Amino acid sequence: MASSNPAFSRSAVxxxxxxxxxxxxxxxxxxxxPAATPSDTGRMSYNDTIMKTLxxxxxxxxxxxxxxxxxxxxxxxxIAGFVLALVNIFKKTPSRGLxxxxxxxxxLFVGGISAIFNSMWDGIVTQAVFGTLAVVxxxxxxxxxxxxxxxxxxxxMFIVGMVGYAAFSLVNFxxxxxxxxxxxxxxxxxxxxxxxxxxLLGVVIVxxxxxxxxxxxxxxxxxxxxxxxxxYGWQAAFGIVVTVVWLYVExxxxxAILRGD
Numbered sequence: 001m002a003s004s005n006p007a008f009s010r011s012a013v014x015x016x017x018x019x020x021x022x023x024x025x026x027x028x029x030x031x032x033x034p035a036a037t038p039s040d041t042g043r044m045s046y047n048d049t050i051m052k053t054l055x056x057x058x059x060x061x062x063x064x065x066x067x068x069x070x071x072x073x074x075x076x077x078x079i080a081g082f083v084l085a086l087v088n089i090f091k092k093t094p095s096r097g098l099x100x101x102x103x104x105x106x107x108l109f110v111g112g113i114s115a116i117f118n119s120m121w122d123g124i125v126t127q128a129v130f131g132t133l134a135v136v137x138x139x140x141x142x143x144x145x146x147x148x149x150x151x152x153x154x155x156x157m158f159i160v161g162m163v164g165y166a167a168f169s170l171v172n173f174x175x176x177x178x179x180x181x182x183x184x185x186x187x188x189x190x191x192x193x194x195x196x197x198x199x200l201l202g203v204v205i206v207x208x209x210x211x212x213x214x215x216x217x218x219x220x221x222x223x224x225x226x227x228x229x230x231x232y233g234w235q236a237a238f239g240i241v242v243t244v245v246w247l248y249v250e251x252x253x254x255x256a257i258l259r260g261d
Contacts, residue, residue: 042230044223049233052096056103056237060245063107067115074112080105085242094235102238106245117252121259128252135206135247139213148214158211165205185257202254209247216240 067073084102091098118125142148172186183189188198216239223232 043227044220044230044233044236046220046224048230049220049224049236052233053237053240056099056234056241057244059100059103060107060110060241063104064111064114065107067108067111069111069115071112071115073108074116075109077105077108077110077112081109088235088238094231094238096231096234099234099238103241106241110245110248113249114252117256121256124252124255124259127255128248131251131255132244132248135210135251136213136244139210140217143214143217148210150211150214150218154211155215158208158215161204161208165201165208168201185253188253188257196257198257199254202250202257205250206247206254209243209250212243212246213240216243 063077067077081102084098084105088095088098088102114125114128139148168187172188175181176183176186181187181189185198188196188201190197192200216236219239220236222228223236
């Protein structure tokens with residue numbers, strides 16, 4: 001029976017008129033076709049997520065080049081990046097435009113502070129970049145071979161560590177703003193048995209960043225395996241970029257403390 005819906009009746013696909021039997025050759029050809037890939041079905045895939053992540057890092061690096069030339073834009077980039085990070089975190093559906101906007105703003109911040117630090121300690125940026133790449137590379141390798149995995153207990157410790165770090169950072173920032181300390185790194189420059197607090201804290205922060213990377217990689221793995229919509233590849237890219245930038249800034253600060261406050 002022909003459909004009464006004009007949208008369907010215009011196409012032979014939805015009509016039962018003129019139906020022709022399928023030959024054995026046609027049936028064999030249909031079964032011989034390759035299975036649909038995640039891209040064909042609009043689902044997350046490793047290749048697509050990697051591409052989105054590379055694009056996001058590309059925008060970040062472009063912004064960093066501008067920030068390197070115009071370091072005065074670092075503060076604007078930091079504020080804009082913070083606001084856009086919150087928007088991306090709390091937005092229910094990922095947005096490519098918002099993720100790339102965050103990357104551009106954060107690039108201004110990273111490029112600006114990198115230029116400032118490099119003017120004070122020549123070559124420190126190169127050291128920080130290679131240090132960051134080494135940590136990310138080792139973490140990814142250990143994750144791929146199954147050595148590094150998350151656990152409920154470690155995740156709870158990670159959350160507690162993040163809350164503690166956030167509280168310390170706010171207090172330290174307040175002390176620096178109101179002139180309670182004249183050190184460039186505030187409380188991080190306080191020494192215990194001759195060791196700056198910034199170095200001890202830096203080791204803890206790098207470990208937190210490594211665990212954050214593990215959580216990021218697991219999010220990608222779970223998204224692909226569960227067939228999450230392709231758009232969530234941008235959310236994965238956003239998470240990885242946030243963690244890598246955080247790791248880079250902390251390594252940069254550790255190196256600066258080692259080379260002299």
